[in-house]
Amino acid sequence: METTVEYQSNITETHKIICKKYWLRADGKKNSYIYSCQDIAQEFDMKSQEVTEIVKQNSCLKILGRRCVDCGAIKTCYTRTEFTETKLGKRNNWQCDSCQIALQKQKEQEYLEYCLEQERIKQQHKQVLINKMGEYRNFQLRHIPSVSEIDVLTKLLLVLITESWGVKSFQKTISLRDNLLIPLSPSNQLDIKIIENLFKENVLILGLQQNINSIELNEYAELDIDYQTVRLDIAYPLEVMIQLRKEVKENKEIAYQLMNIPMFKYWCQRIQLSECVSYLNAQSRLNNLTPNVSQNMLNLLKECLTKLSVSDMYYVIWKAVDSAKEYAKQTGITRQRASNSIQGNIERVFKNISTGHWFRNPSHRKLEHPQSAVAKVCFDYIFGVEDGGFYYTLNELSNKFEEQDSCKKSNYSTLANVQYLKKDIEIKRH
Numbered sequence: 001m002e003t004t005v006e007y008q009s010n011i012t013e014t015h016k017i018i019c020k021k022y023w024l025r026a027d028g029k030k031n032s033y034i035y036s037c038q039d040i041a042q043e044f045d046m047k048s049q050e051v052t053e054i055v056k057q058n059s060c061l062k063i064l065g066r067r068c069v070d071c072g073a074i075k076t077c078y079t080r081t082e083f084t085e086t087k088l089g090k091r092n093n094w095q096c097d098s099c100q101i102a103l104q105k106q107k108e109q110e111y112l113e114y115c116l117e118q119e120r121i122k123q124q125h126k127q128v129l130i131n132k133m134g135e136y137r138n139f140q141l142r143h144i145p146s147v148s149e150i151d152v153l154t155k156l157l158l159v160l161i162t163e164s165w166g167v168k169s170f171q172k173t174i175s176l177r178d179n180l181l182i183p184l185s186p187s188n189q190l191d192i193k194i195i196e197n198l199f200k201e202n203v204l205i206l207g208l209q210q211n212i213n214s215i216e217l218n219e220y221a222e223l224d225i226d227y228q229t230v231r232l233d234i235a236y237p238l239e240v241m242i243q244l245r246k247e248v249k250e251n252k253e254i255a256y257q258l259m260n261i262p263m264f265k266y267w268c269q270r271i272q273l274s275e276c277v278s279y280l281n282a283q284s285r286l287n288n289l290t291p292n293v294s295q296n297m298l299n300l301l302k303e304c305l306t307k308l309s310v311s312d313m314y315y316v317i318w319k320a321v322d323s324a325k326e327y328a329k330q331t332g333i334t335r336q337r338a339s340n341s342i343q344g345n346i347e348r349v350f351k352n353i354s355t356g357h358w359f360r361n362p363s364h365r366k367l368e369h370p371q372s373a374v375a376k377v378c379f380d381y382i383f384g385v386e387d388g389g390f391y392y393t394l395n396e397l398s399n400k401f402e403e404q405d406s407c408k409k410s411n412y413s414t415l416a417n418v419q420y421l422k423k424d425i426e427i428k429r430h
């Protein structure tokens with residue numbers, strides 16, 4: 001490795017000798033210095049450290065064959081250690097300190113620009129989203145149906161929203177996540193279904209505030225809404241809603257109309273089914289069991305509900321989970337296997353009750369499973385029975401209703417059938 005020593009122009013003679021001796025190497029021996037640092041220090045009556053200091057300040061060793069790949073500068077060493085390190089280091093792509101610093105700065109700058117660009121794209125995206133939300137809100141505001149135009153099922157769902165959200169819902173935008181007076185429905189899925197229905201009917205209006213995290217733009221640049229968290233305004237003022245609530249609660253004509261809408265029956269079935277599923281899940285969790293609520297399980301529960309009330313089903317479910325809990329205590333029975341036995345247990349208990357081998361054992365409502373707004377409005381208001389959806393089957397309620405109003409019913413049902421046939425078809429399409 002060809003090298004040359006250079007000195008400061010104002011170097012003293014003594015310092016020059018010290019530097020010369022410091023850098024002097026035996027010819028042909030790569031790492032062999034003729035004088036050790038200690039030798040030089042002794043000769044000049046100083047400490048070794050002073051020698052290296054003098055050398056550093058007054059001289060340098062240039063390695064002629066080692067040039068910076070970027071700027072071509074020759075590698076310069078100020079200590080023996082540095083020289084050794086250079087010899088051991090990469091030969092072909094050595095980069096000088098200033099070029100390394102420049103490269104580092106360039107990388108930092110590029111990263112900063114990348115971050116700024118990402119932020120710009122994010123802001124642009126956010127602005128597009130805000131514009132779309134504004135457009136959608138304006139569209140909704142222009143298409144709020146007059147109260148007389150709303151179909152009876154939407155009226156019902158709208159009233160239950162105010163039951164659940166309370167008076168505060170008229171003062172500000174509100175979401176399912178907010179503290180509600182009473183739960184909207186027995187399950188999250190049903191909650192979302194209700195909100196989605198009302199939103200699409202333009203009677204719940206997209207709020208502009210605090211909705212950025214609840215809405216995304218999908219690949220077709222349409223709003224993709226999280227109905228669980230989205231904040232909404234009720235389309236009508238308080239006095240209209242009070243009138244609507246009175247109408248749904250007291251006007252029997254509404255009840256007759258609803259009886260003739262298959263979709264109303266569907267909602268009632270879903271409420272009762274959700275009450276059972278919610279109790280089944282809670283009761284299983286309490287016992288460390290995880291039954292699979294499959295379509296089969298749902299079909300079984302639906303079948304049970306044609307003959308037993310939710311109140312009776314609480315006992316059936318309690319008994320089925322309790323048996324599974326005992327089963328899990330047996331040797332070799334896993335939690336999963338015990339959980340899987342719940343469906344069979346429900347089937348068995350239901351069969352025993354429906355064939356008259358066992359007595360029904362109706363339960364009262366549990367504190368953890370309060371009556372929901374949808375149950376209150378659909379059952380109490382319409383059938384006129386307090387918590388009827390819990391204590392009666394849908395058939396029992398329909399029969400009660402028919403007995404009470406048999407003469408009036410015939411007048412209204414003909415009218416309602418025609419009027420709501422079209423609406424039924426529309427709702428089913430959703």
Ligand SMILES: [Zn+2]
Pocket residue numbers: 068069070071072073095096097098099100
């Ligand atoms: Zn360089």
